Amino acid sequence: MEVLQNKIREKVLSDSKWRQLQQDSNKSLEVDSTIGDSPRVDQLSTNFMAEEADSLRATYIRRLTSVLIQHVPAFWRLALSVFSGKFAKAASGNVVSDFDVNAKPTANKNDEKGGEVKYTNHTLDEVGSMVQATISAFDTKVQSTFRDFEECNILCPYMSDTIKEIAKACQTLEGKDSSPTAVKMLRTLHFEMTKLYILRLCSWMRATTKEISKDETWVTLSTLERNKSQYAISCLPLEFRDITVSAMDRIDTMILNLMSETAKSYDISQPLQEINESVRLAFLNSFLDFAGYLERFGGELTENRPNKENNYVSNGYINGTRETFVNTDGDLHKKLLVVLSNIGYCKAELSEELYSKYRHIWSPVRNNEERSSDMRDLRTSFSALEEKVLDQYTFAKSNLIRSAAQSYLLDSGIYWGAAPMVKGIRDATLDLLHILVAVHAEVYSGARPLLEKTMKILVEGLVDIFLSVFHENKTKDIRLLDANGFCQLMLELEYFETVLHTYFSPEAQQAMKSLQENLLEKACESVAEAMENPGHQRRPTRGSEDTASDDRQPSVSPDDLLVLAQQCSSDLLQGELERTRLNIACFMESTLQPTAAPAGPKPAAHSSYQAQHAPVQTSSPSFRRQQTGTSSPVVSRRRR
DSSP states (O other), X not given: OHHHHHHHHHHHHHHHHHHHHHHHHHHTTTOXXXXXXXXXXXXXXXXXXXXXHHHHHHHHHHHHHHHHXXXXXHHXXXXXXXXXXXXXXXXXXXXXXHHHHHHOHHHHHHHHHHHHHHHOSSOHHHHHHHHHHHXXXXXXXXXXXXXXXXXXXXXXXXXXXXXXXXXXXXXXXXXXXXXXXXXXXXXXXXXXXXXXXXXXXXXXXXXXXXXXXXXXXXXXXXXXXXXXXXXXXXXXXXXXXXXXXXXXXXXXXXHHHHHHHGGGTSOOHHHHHHXXXXXXXXXXXXXXXXXXXXXHHHHHHHHTOOOOTTOOEETTEETTSOOBGGGTHHHHHHHHHHXXXXXXXXXXXXXXXXXXXXXXGTGXXXXXXXXXXXXXXXXXXXXXXXXXXXXXXXXXXXXXXXXXXXXXXXXXXXXXXXXXXXXXXXXXXXXXXXXXXXXXXXXXXXXXXXXXXXXHHHHHHHHHHHHHHHXXXXXXXXXXXXHXXXXXXXXXXXXXXXXXXXXXXXXXHHHXXXXXXXXXXXXXXXXXXXXXXXXXOOOOSXXXXXXXXOOSOXXXXXXXXXXXXXXXXXXXXXXXXXXXTTTTTTTSOSSOOGGGSOSSOOOXXXXXXXXXXXXXXXXXXXHHHHHHHSOOTTTSOOOO
């Protein structure tokens, strides 16, 4: 150790001189080369010196153990020989044959008496105390040296080899080669060193998990690298897995050795149970720590999110520039998806795999219900974190959807109070749908098990955004909604419902129904206002579709508007689905069949509307019969 200390001092001086030379040579160039490199060099130098020191410590303990193994058994056998009289015989040269022993019993007795008088100045207990004092000194030096081992070298063989040396000494001194008390002292030392090593492994496992979680590369692994997992994880969960496996494998080996060696001498069930419980808690807390670090990544991404809520993203360009989506909000969304994938992987695969692999360590002291509660607690923690990060991800996507929805309703170049004839769905409809297509592709490739849940949240959010934008602008941009505008929106809403039917939750269906009722109410009000003030009605620019003599218009009931909407749907919807089949292929089944729509009719939009509002115009007497025979094409799937 003294030689090592001298080497360390020489190396520190050499490194200091070299660093000073670098600084002096770079002053003229105004370059500070030590920035970035110096800490790394210092760390490597420190690790090297720590490994050298640990190597010497292990050698020191090995030599102490060799001295113990070589001298204590011989000393104890000598003491036993002295007290049994055999040493006296050997020392006086009276080692005789059996015939001589039988022939001269009296002489032998006299020799034995003489030997006892000559060689028994100490009692056997006093000799045992000497051996115990030697073992105690060995214990003190080993414990002191063992605690000096550096944690950075915990995976190196120094500590485990030391424990093997102590176990070897225990085996050598067992039986008649030492006093029982001395053997028990060695067994106790072996147990304490093993326990200390296991606890240090537990501490290292959590500390190293914290260290690797300081940075994230955000680079997803290939399918083979992640063992065909459906979660496109980064390397972080696999690094965490390697750390856990490295520590737990060594702990498992240590406990097995402890049970096979120490249990021979005395009962260790109670102390071993405490070790097992400590290992279990360290294992579970390591997972919870890792979950906390993943949560921190998600929080940091959300906090650092640039304020770009008003940027409309279309076809990968922002505000008409060629700045890619990946370099702005898209980069944030992909990072959130990486965090989400890592969480899902830990919850669904990694925690179950590792818990099943190592639960035998603590399973003898826990029943099946307690073991199940461990996994249930882990899944609950990761599920709560998954919900939180998924909310952050869907919230970020909802901002894009809201911008596109506002453009779809307000900035598409249509005046809803005098809309043109319905000829099909508009390009704005596909622009809005393309955002959901992009999300579908992103989640499908990154976190496939969360695809359905994510899409349901976003589809429900889309309908809620429609409602929100409508209510915000029903006295402004959507103050008027004529029959053509109503039919246009109803056709497009049914198009959305048909394409996204797989992800329409009951809440989304209820919100869609509410939106349709609001549109119907607004259309009825607008038509009534147009008939009351025909001179103030704004007409389309194409005058060929209007005549100056059409000042009086017939009464239009909600029933009539729904019939018009159904007619548009019957004429146009199927053709639009066929025309855009490539755009919507990810949402549909293998072939676009009319039966792709969900079975079971939904309530007509007008049903609840009529229950709460009196008709704007006098309803046709045949309204109820008509509704019975023909359901709304917008809120009920067409029977195909």
